[in-house]
Amino acid sequence: MSEQTFCTRETAWCPGCGNFSILDSLKTALTELELQPHQVLMVAGIGQAAKTPQYISANAFCGLHGRSLPPAAAAKIANEALTVVIDTGDGDSYGEGGNHFLHNIRRNVDITHFVHDNQIYGLTKGQASPTSATGHVTGVQADGNFNQAMNPVLVALAAGATFVARAFTGDRKQLVEIMKAAISHKGYALVDILQPCVSFNKINTFSWYKERVRPVEGQHDRQDLMAAMQLAMQFDDVIPTGILYQKEQPTYHDRHPVLHDRGPLIDRPLQREALQAAFDQLI
Amino acid sequence: MIYTLLIGGAAGQGIDTTSALLEWQLKKAGYAVLTSRDFMSRIRGGHNFILLRFGDEVIESADMALDGLIVLNEESLRLHRDSLKPDGFILCDTDIESDDPRTIQLPMADMAKELGNPRVAGSIANGVILKLFGLDLDYSEVVLRQQVKDQYIEINQTAMREGYDAVEQRYDRLNADFAGHMLVSGNQAVALGALAAGLRFYSAYPMSPSTGIMEYLAGQSKNCDLVVEQAEDEIAAINMALGASFAGVPAMTGTSGGGFALMVEALGLAGIAELPIVIADVQRPGPATGLPTRTEQSDLKFVISAAQGEFPRMVIALRDQADAYEQTIRAFKIAERYQIPVILLSDQYLGDGTKSVPPFVIPDDEPVKTTEVETPYLRYRLTEDGVSPRLHPGQTGHLVTSDSDEHDEQGMITESADMRNLMMEKRMGKLDHLRTELLEPEFTGDDACDVLLLAWGSTAGPVRRAVSELNQADGSRYGALLFGDVFPLPVQELMKRAPRAKTVINVEQNYTGQLAGLVRESCGIACDRSVLKYDGRQITAAELIQKLSEEA
CATH class of the missing domain: 3.40.920.10 (Pyruvate-ferredoxin oxidoreductase, PFOR, domain III)
Structure with a gap:
């Protein structure tokens, strides 16, 4: 008995939160890709965005804060038949999970990473996140954030990611298309989704983003890394959105002799003869 | 000879x-x-x-x-x-x-x-x-x-x-019959036990003296169909292993105390999400970097209580290379059966040291996967023994949800007081069943001993030898309980033998007498004396005999 369509459940998000748009777009993207709920594994860490897997009918692994990437990559390694999608926040992905962010780009496991980037910590009620602008005043950063904002898409490009996109919750049509392309991409795909936080970020509001975002579709060669980096660096009066970079490159599975073309790891039986041979070598 | x-x-x-x-x-x-x-x-x-x-x-x-x-x-x-x-x-x-x-x-x-x-x-x-x-x-x-x-x-x-x-021959050629034995290190024995238990995914960060497990497994990766992943840190290592376990393959990580310290939060995740995992802690002297290449048994109290909150776990100390193989297989079985983390405590002396042991045997039984379940499928269904049927995502039409938050039977976040109680009781209740299959410590020595030694893990061999030599001399009669299962602590042999002995002495490679503390907490038996060693070098039988006679 399996559910045929993706359903959403009652949420605990603030009215007007950008997460609603992401959840809805995700449901549309998965449906349009003709996936079934049991084929999809949603993974998250902790945070408001990280509740997304709880609100859509699919398999879900809601782990620890900052630790969405390691279990997501390993689940895909264990069972390549799963479509593995991470939905989690900027703090989870770039702050607590920053190390995993860098190294999973290097792994290039075929998983998709949607980062709900509202440039603020929501669950803990409004502290600076790694993407908060310098000078952003919060309860903790009372004199304004001293630190520079991280540019996640630029970092991802520099680290060698094979799919890097920037999206905005206010452009649902573009978001759905980017999501579909990211999920279909063979390899690690990062989509940094700009979203307002209606409760705790009074600076980067819906209209703040709306005034700045500029879709790049049709005007940008997404195989051009240098052009992608230039677009990634723009985050001021103009914020380019769209698929900034995409490149086909061997995935973790392609490079791994145990995984490549040999079917899901989960289906492999105990290799008795090989093990006995290992024993015999020690006699 | x-x-x-x-x-x-x-x-x-x-x-x-x-x-x-x-x-x-x-x-x-x-x-x-x-x-x-x-x-x-x-x-x-x-x-x-x-x-x-x-x-x-x-x-x-x-x-x-x-x-x-x-x-x-x-x-x-x-x-x-x-x-x-x-x-x-x-x-x-x-x-x-x-x-x-x-x-x-x-x-x-x-x-x-x-x-x-x-x-x-x-x-x-x-x-x-x-x-x-x-x-x-x-x-x-x-x-x-x-x-x-x-x-x-x-x-x-x-x-x-x-x-x-x-040169010329000087010693007699002995007539020995151990050619059919295996020569293995403790780390190899753990790796082989894991392979025999069906290990498919091992992720770790290199750390002495545990790296030998990863190295050996990596060498067998292609032949034995397993993925060995060197993670970016120990936090990733254990979280990867948990992701693989959730997806349905037997998974393991290994480290030493410092790396285990980084894994602690995820140990709790295994507890609340009820994910089977085996973790090897190949101990070395701490704290912090300590003596990186030497031996100690000072992580016992750490691993039995690591992580916030309360959840069931099992800790098995490995006594020698043969025991390491058998207990690693058992650890996988228990982790799977109870859906809990099982920690193996080894140490540098055992991990790096080699010993000839009777050839290992591959068990006949292979892990059986659950596919048939009651509907609606509830990942955390409340059952009599606390163990819920575990499906793997994508293997059936059912949806599988795991959460590090407290959750209901379906795996959805809950803050209900009643559900919290039910879930705590379900998880902790698994220990009651686990206790029925604990292995009592091995007893060695004279049944009517005056002096009862308590030891655990890799000191088993030296203690066994010391007891045998001491009993060949006149004077006090010695016996020893050599613990493998240390948490939950099996106490039946202890309760039977300790009251009959005149003196109970714990022999441990740490400063504070961690087993003695656990024994006292578990069954109220207090050791009369301790032989403790924390210089990073393994105690030998001769050294133990000397210490016992000095203090007698």
Whole structure:
């Protein structure tokens, strides 16, 4: 008995939160890709965005804060038949999970990473996140954030990611298309989704983003890394959105002799003869 | 009869290869073998040694009364000559100054140079040792084939022959029957146990002295169909293993205490999300970086209580290489059956040390996957024994949800007080069932003992040997309980034997007597005395006997 369509459940998000748009777009993207709920594994860490897997009918692994990437990559390694999608926040992905962010780009496991980037910590009620602008005043950063904002898409490009996109919750049509392309991409795909936080970020509001975002579709060669980096660096009066970079490159599975073309790891039986041979070598 | 050799030198001088060649030739010749490795945390220089014991009986303990001292530098000679038995020998190069009449000096470096490769000096020494102990060179080729690249086999064989011809036999060839045994390190035994249990995913960050597990598994990866992933840190290592476990493959990670400290939060995730995982902690002296390449048993209290909150776990201490294999298989079974984390406590002495043990046997039974469940499928269905049917995502049409938040039967976040109680009771209740299959500690010694020793993990061998020697002398009668399962602590044997003994003494490689504390907490039995050692070196049977007699 399996559910045929993706359903959403009652949420605990603030009215007007950008997460609603992401959840809805995700449901549309998965449906349009003709996936079934049991084929999809949603993974998250902790945070408001990280509740997304709880609100859509699919398999879900809601782990620890900052630790969405390691279990997501390993689940895909264990069972390549799963479509593995991470939905989690900027703090989870770039702050607590920053190390995993860098190294999973290097792994290039075929998983998709949607980062709900509202440039603020929501669950803990409004502290600076790694993407908060310098000078952003919060309860903790009372004199304004001293630190520079991280540019996640630029970092991802520099680290060698094979799919890097920037999206905005206010452009649902573009978001759905980017999501579909990211999920279909063979390899690690990062989509940094700009979203307002209606409760705790009074600076980067819906209209703040709306005034700045500029879709790049049709005007940008997404195989051009240098052009992608230039677009990634723009985050001021103009914020380019769209698929900034995409490149086909061997995935973790392609490079791994145990995984490549040999079917899901989960289906492999105990290799008795090989093990006995290992024993015999020690006699 | 057991002979004891010490091979000492600076890091980088090749004592590891020299020892490996020798221990394998001795094993192939039928001897029982036991080695322990005493290394400094450096790649070049310093002083390292390998203690190699061999003989015609089972060898339980390291021992520092040396029959032979093979030294590659003067420091090794200076540090160890006092441990040499009066009739022992020293083997060294003519370069090394020695006024000891027991010295056999050969120009091994020059001989090696003349053969065309200075690195084969160790094989010359190897040939000398084989001759002294009445062995032949029959196994040199097969062992060289295992240990060195093909192009170096011939020159090493020639070197062995030169050493062999340079001396006369000195010791009797013993008639030993251990040729059919396996020669394995503790780390290899853990790796092999994991493979036999169906391991498919191992992720770890390199950390002495646990790296040997990862290295061995990586070597078997292609043949045995498993993925070995070197993670970016220990946090990733355990979270990856948990993701793989959730997806449905037997998964494991391994580390030492410092890495385990980083894994602690995810240990709790395994607890609340009810994910099976096996974690090997190959202990070394702490805290922090401590003594990175040495041995200790000081993580017991840490691993039994690591992580916030309360959840069921099991901790098994490994007693020797054979036990390491069996208990690793059992750890996977228990982790799967109860959906809990199982921690294996090994240490540097056991992990790096090799021992000849009866050949391992692959168990017949393979893990059976659940596919049929009641509908609607509830991942955390409340059941009588607390264990819910575990499906894997994508393997059936059912959806599987795991959460690090407190959750309801479906895996959805809940803050209900009633559900919290039910879930706590479900998870903790699994321990009641687990307790029924705990393994009592092994008892060794005199049933009517006056002195009862308590020990755990890798000190089992030295304690067993000490008890046997003590009971051969007049005076007090000794017995010992050697714990493998340490958490939950099995107490039946303790409750039976401790009240009958006049003195109960805990023997541990730590400062605070961690097992004694756990015993007192678990069943109210207080130890009368302790033998504690925390200098990073494994206690030997001889040392234990001495300490017991000093304090008596």
